[in-house]
Amino acid sequence: MFLAQAQDEEPSISLRIDDNNFKQALQKIEEITEYRFYYLDEWLPKTAISVNYEHTKISEVLNSLLQNTLLNFYILDKNNIILTRNNLIYDSLPITFFGKSEAETESGNAESAQDTNPVLFLDDRLSSQNKTIETVFIGKETAQGRSNAFTLSGYVTNKVDGEPIANLSILSTNRNIGATTDDSGFYKILLPVGENLLETKSLGIESRKKRIIIYNDGNLDFVLDESVERLNEVVVAADAAKNVEEALTGTNEIDSEESKNIPLVLGERNILKIATALPGISTAGEGSTGFNVRGGKTDQNLILLDNAVIYNPSHFFGIFQALNPFTTKNFTIYTGSIPAEFGGRLSSVFDITTKDGNVDAFAGEASIGAVTSNLALEIPVIKGKSALVLGGRSTYSGWILRSLDEESLNNSKASFYDVVAKYNHKIDESNEVRLNGYYSKDEFSITSDSLYGYSNQVFSGEWNHTINPKNTGSLVLTHSGYDFDIGFDGPTNNDFDFGFGIRETGLQVKMRYLHSEVHKFTYGLSSKLYGVDPGSISPKGSESTIVPVDIMAERGLESAFFISDNVKVSDKLLFDLGLRFSTFQALGESSQRVYAQGSPKSDETVVENLEFSNNENVKSYNGLEPRVSARYFLATD
Template sequence: VLKVATSLPGISTAGEGSSGFNVRGGKTDQNLFLFDNAVIYSPQHFFGIFSALNSFTLGQVEIYKGSIPAEYGGRLSSVFDLKTKKATTDKLSGEGSIGPVTGNLALEIPVVKDKSSLMIAGRGAYANWILRSLDEESLNRSEASFYDFTATYEHQINENNQIKGTAYTSRDDFSITSDSLFIYENRLFTLNWNHRINNKNNLNLTIANSQYDFDIQFKGNSSDNFKLGYKINETGLKLKLRRLISTRFVLDYGIASKLYTIEPGSLRPIGDESLVSPVEIAKERGLESAVFISGDIDITKKLSVDAGIRFSVFNALGPSIQNTYQEGQPKSSETVIATTEYGTNEVIETYGGPEFRISARYLLAEDFSIKASFNNSYQFIHRLTNNTTASPIDTWILSDLNIKPQQSNQYAIGLFKNLKENIYELSLEGYYKTSDNILDFKTGSQILLNENVETEVLQGQGKAYGLEFLIRKNFGKLNGWFGYTYSRSFTKFDSEFNEERVNDGMFFPSNYDKPHDISIVANYKFTKRFSFSTNFVYQTGRPVTFPVGNFTFNGSQFVAFSDRNQFRIPDYYRLDIGFNVEGNHKKNKLAHSFWTFSIYNVLGRNNPYSVFFVSEQGKIKALQTSIFTIPVPSITYNFKF
């Protein structure tokens, strides 16, 4: 599902090997991923190549890029609301797939006929046997594997009460060298109670807990073996009520709160002979709460409006030690004027305010409409990365005394047209977004295991605008869509101090500014058993900073760099194809099966993942790394019963 989402206008990734999404010029940390109402922090396996959410378990997916409902908060750019499907309650069923790299199996098990069911699903990658069979020594000593497990139980107590519980866990193990192992894990649990009060009122209560952590284990020489770890945990409660005031007016309202606990980093020696000194960064805690109310009203047969307000409050909590810095001076260890210690649950700082959400639709004709929206949002949690692309080992921090929450305002307007009884859909939508307190870092900053990371942080302004075009054919032997996005994204970091100013305080392209993005998805069904699919992607190369010269000063050589993000890596494009062969369509058989033959990167395009520079014989040489440089074939056997 998430791979399909990136082929839609306005949603992109920084490139192969990136685990984040950029929505309408936003940062990767500005997207809220919900799985049965619990937050999932790393929704992808193996650095973005596979989705961490099992498609066999998904039933409903809603993606909000613009007019985000008032019940959602905490992120600026988008909401991906994914829910597990309702398992069958009358007979055992399931589906699975087997391939050379991954295997997947999902079962739907009736517990009480017509009342309750259990769905369990597991998926794993076993690519290690391929790596170990290669002649290349650097690869056959590496490791790449993952698994995820999902379990959902639903019970219809009576006609007015239903409960649903979901548990999910995943783990990735990744190593490209013999001495380092990366491990990152997701874990979540949700419990939902849906209660019909009467014919006009409904109540929904959700309790959720999410955790994400990673470990880096280094085993080289016995004297420098270490383990580096990070963990974030959140527990949330949400109460939502819906009132049907009339057939033309629906009111949603409620409260939500979540408690964050972050372990920003720890360094521990491995083995008795290791000389690595242990480091433990103090925990961070915060409480994010909100009340919300929104109404969806059909004012006339042609005009409908959905308007709401969400009031968000964030409290940074102790225990914590916070620095106060001298006003009129850059933040550094030399400008600290006071250090304050806060006790457990003592409020360090409070942020928040109203968030307005409004959207309207006007029917110009039965199949032709114009839509417009405005929303503003707060975000109190930030992803720390000084890489161009997002990585599973990036860390998250909370707003506190020295780091302010991010804010944004977004305006959007679009035209939407259906043709030939909804066989074709056509849309054209434009947006403009401004942001404040966007995070970035000083050049050469050290953010891992830094007790005073605010001295490395820059907070500035952002702006993004774009135009999104989509034409889709929903039915027929040939179906699919063509999507094009023109999008620009800029950031600005200005200050009276040189060390806190980037590119002379002017707006410059962000790391994920890619003006042109084209996606073509096509499926053709030759017969009931044979079908063909293809996917083509083109994106403008993302911005990078290049060295532009070198010089000698006091006998030492130095490199002079361009303005930040002044250049771009080569454009990205990729073509994938697939051929499906289904089994016969007899009704009385054990399972329905089909084979999928696919080739990823048919053209063998050597798309750059990153560009770096080395010095050879006094000259600077540019090199690039790529994830896939050749066509990658695959075969999968699928079955469903």
């Protein structure tokens, strides 16, 4: 596994190490042999080891001890062993170091010898703008089976608040290779073995340069500060190509910073109203809820809060959004090409993300307006690892209605509140967990005899896991609920309580596979269990003459498999190919009538009553959804 110059009579040793560190282990070997080790103390891992060797060659002992470290060894002679970090010591150059001979090429030996060529670089200090560029060594050089390129991955976070930095470019300036961070600040880049000069670039974030010497797959995180540029002149220029960089068309992303430019309405910022300024999205006007996307109905928009469905994202007759702007990180709107991982709606997807808490310092925001008050807190739980975000809003809008001249509105009332909590925990470099809970409640009475109310309940849990530099995955558990009720208390004896509701619980497994710079796969499985309460009405009070009615609840199971491939044919041509297979099963307990064919549906034309037991399959539906989108640059500038 390591390149070593073994002697003809390499000694065998017996050695027992009990809970010692690496330095103590090397000292024990020096005590029982004639060998002396040469190394720097800071190279040695601080972890304790416990091993036992019986009549084992010294090279095999060192191979075992150093297997999971960044250290290699070289046996110089019978008395001296040199330890190196990251790289190998070569006692001869490979036969292909100065090129392949014709005989070697024909025999095929040159290819295997090429794998053992040493990684070479100039050991001098690079500088940029009078600053020394840091050199970072990634991985450990091996003598056999080495690839020509390795994957470097990691996370990029903001030094000020610890938030992930999305859409940041990481470029290898000497190799003409680049990558971009995703919403969680994660990046992957395939780098040729050896020296790479990396540079980070993003608007409003400091540019950082690092010299990377890569020997194997590894991780490198960036913590970057914000950058403020003082401009003497502002030039506004169009750059239409940037609007179509991705293959997915009709996609818009808005972050929390951009939302601060939204005008306030009664002291509140409604970030969902930004959607109405985008092409193809409209509403019926103020006081209406929902969006119409390209002529679709309002119920054909999938609105997600941290992967969980939220059924009614509005407060106060649609004037306020039901999402706290202080705790919202960003949201992405898909109105054209919708990724294969989303299903269940026809028109659009509103994918809303709650911000992660600051793991290093306590932070908070608060506002008091004419109609509402808002408070959001970020509380570190385990410094540097986990944090809790808490947010809450409430209204005291009754004084507005009481101040109106219209008598019917004077007796009206309207109130709402919502609370949100999110916990984010970074377990290690490969595992991260997020838990989110949300609840909102609205009550309003336009007339003195009726009280209307509705509420949203949302929970989601997400586990993100990095399997290796090329494969990542996430497991998402969600639960959503929506309830609507009316309480009528009039002057007659027909007072009633009416209500209906819906529940859904979902589980999704999503995987991402970075096959190469050409193919990037996303695939997974999802399933949702629906419970629908169509409605019930009951008398309110002992004198009410209303007859109770309770419609039987309905259940359904929706499952899907999805896979997509982001194909980069060239710098100009990009495809996004997706396939989604969905199935829906209506489940019992249920009672279904069968009517005579060709006859009107009435009690007289019923020919059979079918009874289905609990969880029995009543009817199944399935369908295949191919999804294709492409982007082609007509010009390169």
